[in-house]
Amino acid sequence: MPVERQVTLTRMRAGQSGIVAYLQGGRGLVNRLSALGIIPGKRITKVSSTLMRGPVTVEVDRARVAIGFGMASRILVQLDDGPTK
Amino acid sequence: MKILLMGNPNVGKSVVFSRLTGVRVIASNYPGTTVGYTRGETKLGEDTAEVIDVPGTYTLEPTSEAEEVALEMLHTGDVVINVVNATNLERNLYLTLQLLEKGVPVVVALNIWDDTKHLGIDINLDKLRELLGVPVVPTVAVTGEGIKELVENIPKAASPRLPPRSRDERWAAVGSIVDQVQNVTHRHHTWRERLSDASVKPLSGGIIALVIMAASFIVVRFIGESLIGYVFDPLFDNLWAPVLMRLSELLQGGGFLHDIVIGKLIGGQVDFVQSFGLLSGGLYIPFAMVLPYVFAFYLVLSLLEDVGYLPRLAVMVDTIMHRLGLHGYAIIPTLLGFGCNVPAVLATRILESKRERFIAATLISIAVPCAALQAMIFGLVGARGVQYVVIVYGTLFVVWIILGMILRFAVRGFTPELLIEIPPYRLPQWRAMLQKVWMRVSGFLVEAIPIILGAVLVINILYFFGVFEAIASFTAPVVTNLLGLPEEAVTAIVIGFLRKDVALGMLAPLALSAKQLVIGSVVLAMFFPCIATFVVLLRELGVVNMLKSMGIMIAAALITGGILNLIL
Numbered sequence: 001m002p003v004e005r006q007v008t009l010t011r012m013r014a015g016q017s018g019i020v021a022y023l024q025g026g027r028g029l030v031n032r033l034s035a036l037g038i039i040p041g042k043r044i045t046k047v048s049s050t051l052m053r054g055p056v057t058v059e060v061d062r063a064r065v066a067i068g069f070g071m072a073s074r075i076l077v078q079l080d081d082g083p084t085k
Numbered sequence: 086m087k088i089l090l091m092g093n094p095n096v097g098k099s100v101v102f103s104r105l106t107g108v109r110v111i112a113s114n115y116p117g118t119t120v121g122y123t124r125g126e127t128k129l130g131e132d133t134a135e136v137i138d139v140p141g142t143y144t145l146e147p148t149s150e151a152e153e154v155a156l157e158m159l160h161t162g163d164v165v166i167n168v169v170n171a172t173n174l175e176r177n178l179y180l181t182l183q184l185l186e187k188g189v190p191v192v193v194a195l196n197i198w199d200d201t202k203h204l205g206i207d208i209n210l211d212k213l214r215e216l217l218g219v220p221v222v223p224t225v226a227v228t229g230e231g232i233k234e235l236v237e238n239i240p241k242a243a244s245p246r247l248p249p250r251s252r253d254e255r256w257a258a259v260g261s262i263v264d265q266v267q268n269v270t271h272r273h274h275t276w277r278e279r280l281s282d283a284s285v286k287p288l289s290g291g292i293i294a295l296v297i298m299a300a301s302f303i304v305v306r307f308i309g310e311s312l313i314g315y316v317f318d319p320l321f322d323n324l325w326a327p328v329l330m331r332l333s334e335l336l337q338g339g340g341f342l343h344d345i346v347i348g349k350l351i352g353g354q355v356d357f358v359q360s361f362g363l364l365s366g367g368l369y370i371p372f373a374m375v376l377p378y379v380f381a382f383y384l385v386l387s388l389l390e391d392v393g394y395l396p397r398l399a400v401m402v403d404t405i406m407h408r409l410g411l412h413g414y415a416i417i418p419t420l421l422g423f424g425c426n427v428p429a430v431l432a433t434r435i436l437e438s439k440r441e442r443f444i445a446a447t448l449i450s451i452a453v454p455c456a457a458l459q460a461m462i463f464g465l466v467g468a469r470g471v472q473y474v475v476i477v478y479g480t481l482f483v484v485w486i487i488l489g490m491i492l493r494f495a496v497r498g499f500t501p502e503l504l505i506e507i508p509p510y511r512l513p514q515w516r517a518m519l520q521k522v523w524m525r526v527s528g529f530l531v532e533a534i535p536i537i538l539g540a541v542l543v544i545n546i547l548y549f550f551g552v553f554e555a556i557a558s559f560t561a562p563v564v565t566n567l568l569g570l571p572e573e574a575v576t577a578i579v580i581g582f583l584r585k586d587v588a589l590g591m592l593a594p595l596a597l598s599a600k601q602l603v604i605g606s607v608v609l610a611m612f613f614p615c616i617a618t619f620v621v622l623l624r625e626l627g628v629v630n631m632l633k634s635m636g637i638m639i640a641a642a643l644i645t646g647g648i649l650n651l652i653l
Contacts, residue, residue: 014286032504035143037176039256048286054404055413055503057285061175062204062269064509066285066400068412068502 005079009046009056009072017045018077025074033075036065044077086134088127088239089158091184092168093177094141095508097196099123100226100517101168102138105236109524112517113390114508115417116141117435122158129239137162143176145183146252164190164242166235171195171223172204174267178259181217186249190242191219194235198223205270213266218245227514277510284397285507294401297394305381309460312377321357321373329355329364345545349594358465359594367541370461370590371534376526378460382424383525391513391521395420396505403503409489410496411436412503415445422453424525426618429453430625440498446626447492447634450618451641452485454610457533457586462606465589469599476653477606484611484645488637532617533584540583544576544591553579567643568608569650570601581609583616600653604646611642 006021020042023030037060038044047057047064056072058065067075090098090105094116103109106125112118123138139155147153159165167184169177184191193213201208214221220238224231250258283289329347336343338350347355348362357369389395395417403413415436422429426449433445454462466473547553556579557564557572564575573595581588592605613635614622623631 031144031146032501034252034256035146035179036504036506037179039253047282048290050285050290050400050404051287052404054287055400057282057400057507061173063173063176064281064285064507066396066403066413066503066505066507068403068504071502071504 006076007079009044009058009067009075009077010049010069012046012077012079014046014048016079017043018079020044020075021078022076023074024076025071029071029074033067033071037061037063038065038067038075044075086129086132086163087161088134088136089139089162089165090136090168091139091155091159091165091180092141092196093143093170093173093180095506096141096168096170096177097226098141098168099138101166101194101196101224101232101235102136104226104229104232106136109520110138111521111524113387113395113521114393114511115390115395116506116508117414117417117432118390120431120434127236129236134239142180144180145187159184159187159189162189164192164239166192166194166239168194168196168226171198171208172200172206174208174263175259178262179255182247182250182255182258185217185219185245186247188244188246190244192235192238192242193217193219193221194226194231195221195223196226198231199225199228205272207268207270209266209268213262216262216265219243227517281397281507281510284394285400290397290401294398297389297398301385301389305378305385306463308381308384309378309463312380313373313464317373317377321369325368326355326357332364341549344549345542348545351594358590361541361545361591361594363538363541363545366590367538370586371530371537374464374590375457375460375533375586376530378463379424379456379529380522380526382456383522386420386424387518387521387525388513389420391511391518393508393510396507399503399505400507407500408493409448409486410444410493410500411441411448411489412500414503414505415441418445419449419453422449423456423459425455425457425529426450426453426614427621430618430621433625437501438498440496441500443626443630443634444489444492444496446622447637448485448489450614450622450634451488451611451638452481454481455585455615457529457584458589458606458610461586461589465593466599466602466606469602473599473603476603477610480603480607480645480649481610484641488641492637533586536584536616537587540580540587543583544580544587548576563643567650568604568646570605570608571595571597574601574605577605578609578612581615582613582619585609585615600649603653604649607649608642608646611638611645613638613642 020040045059047059049056053069055066055068090102092098099110099112099119105127108125110123119140125136126133127136139158142152142155145156147156165184167181220241222231222235222238284293333347346362346364348360348365351359355365357365399413399416402416406413406415418429418432421432429449430446433442436442462477553576557575560575561572564570577588577591588609
């Protein structure tokens with residue numbers, strides 16, 4: 001069994017991949033993120049971050065989504081380094 | 086019958102709309118191109134049906150104003166064409182399932198079908214039709230493939246009336262459908278994807294952004310200058326000037342009619358920049374000074390839009406824009422503003438909160454000069470030296486930053502965080518892109534030229550009857566003492582309400598110093614919106630906020646002009 005590793009999206013390195021574990025936030029946050037397919041259980045890969053707490057870009061379902069830093073820091077990801085499928 | 090085109094943002098609804106109705110609409114490669122409704126008509130056998138291009142929405146549980154309106158629209162439609170991005174069923178089918186719960190007949194257009202092949206995505210269409218219970222037609226809207234089949238399937242639209250589900254149940258259902266119909270084969274990243282990722286990384290993204298912005302500016306100037314120098318100036322000088330001189334002789338070289346039609350002769354000759362008649366400056370300003378830059382600007386902007394660069398720029402500037410109370414996506418209306426402030430203010434609808442829309446619209450109206458005004462700045466201020474153009478742009482940029490920082494603290498409400506889908510880079514479809522440029526340029530010609538000619542006419546009549554002199558002496562203290570401009574310059578500021586390009590043109594015959602011309606340009610850019618922008622500001626912000634915005638404009642223009650007068 002691999003070690004359980006949950007980190008926020010902002011603390012992931014570019015290129016790391018994992019499964020969305022939890023969205024820490026109110027209804028508004030969950031609504032906006034889930035509209036773009038970012039829901040618990042989804043595979044998410046970090047593409048890049050920008051300087052000075054800028055947005056984080058991720059890949060979900062072959063689509064690229066840019067997420068503001070504050071929002072990204074409330075997305076918890078279960079790291080497993082690399083897609084399994 | 087009323088047909089609604091609905092789907093996620095940036096799946097090609099507007100292109101499908103154009104294909105169905107023949108009505109040309111602006112389509113680009115970024116989410117939120119369509120912010121209002123466009124109606125058109127299409128033939129369904131013998132009947133005519135109304136088609137409505139609805140702004141994109143990810144969900145019918147409204148998370149923004151635009152999505153709320155989309156939901157309201159849904160109740161008025163007889164049939165929904167659900168445009169789906171075939172390369173991303175996982176997200177797109179969520180809205181599809183919501184639509185199928187509503188009881189409205191649906192046809193699914195699986196658009197961007199051509200991309201599924203080289204992305205290694207295989208979709209079992211029959212299985213998808215069976216699981217959804219509605220017709221599913223693969224389409225490639227940009228080439229027109231599948232549109233005929235889509236139309237044939239409209240009468241077969243169906244509603245399975247799925248029972249209402251919770252969000253989690255719906256996502257689970259989407260997952261189950263995708264598992265059954267879609268098979269993705271692994272493949273390597275293409276160069277386009279590598280470039281895509283490079284443009285949102287800190288270092289490479291910053292360099293790409295700077296290179297693209299600098300290159301855009303240089304290309305716009307090069308095309309604009311070349312068109313003026315090699316096409317329009319020779320045409321006016323060699324062909325039109327002799328005609329006007331003959332006409333001038335016929336009118337005995339002066340008098341009321343001569344002043345209106347030809348304007349004042351400078352050294353016995355027509356001077357297109359200084360003679361301010363209907364047939365001299367009235368034609369030269371729109372055609373030979375402004376049009377070349379409007380064309381050049383929209384050519385470059387349309388290319389950036391269609392390639393899909395703009396959302397990436399939004400990511401790169403997000404941190405800066407937050408300092409101004411906005412988020413990165415506000416860069417898109419801002420860039421549109423360098424063409425014309427009217428579509429720019431409309432495009433602020435892509436921003437989520439009222440506060441952002443107020444700040445963005447105010448900043449655009451004050452600190453973003455439209456292409457017409459910029460062309461005149463290049464032409465008139467540029468003639469005195471490049472450094473003066475730099476001062477004008479530098480001042481407007483500093484105003485943009487400082488005013489944004491003030492508004493961030495002064496305007497109540499909050500600015501949500503950036504959350505946008507970044508579309509893949511696409512090679513532009515040249516035909517469609519040039520059509521878009523033509524739509525925008527002809528829009529400029531149709532809307533601007535009557536106002537320009539009207540403005541020149543009114544100016545000459547008012548001059549002739551000495552009305553401006555009365556205004557000038559009345560406002561002299563502000564204009565001469567605070568801004569250091571001659572009294573007559575106030576007429577230009579007043580006319581700036583009609584057209585800013587004409588207004589700046591009015592400063593040409595006043596023999597201003599370079600410093601005065603700089604101050605005049607900055608004040609004109611900031612002072613008041615032109616009438617067209619005024620109307621959209623009123624509509625988009627409401628009376629109260631529009632008045633606030635205007636107050637900020639006037640104060641900012643006078644303060645900035647006064648400071649420039651002191652320090653230059």
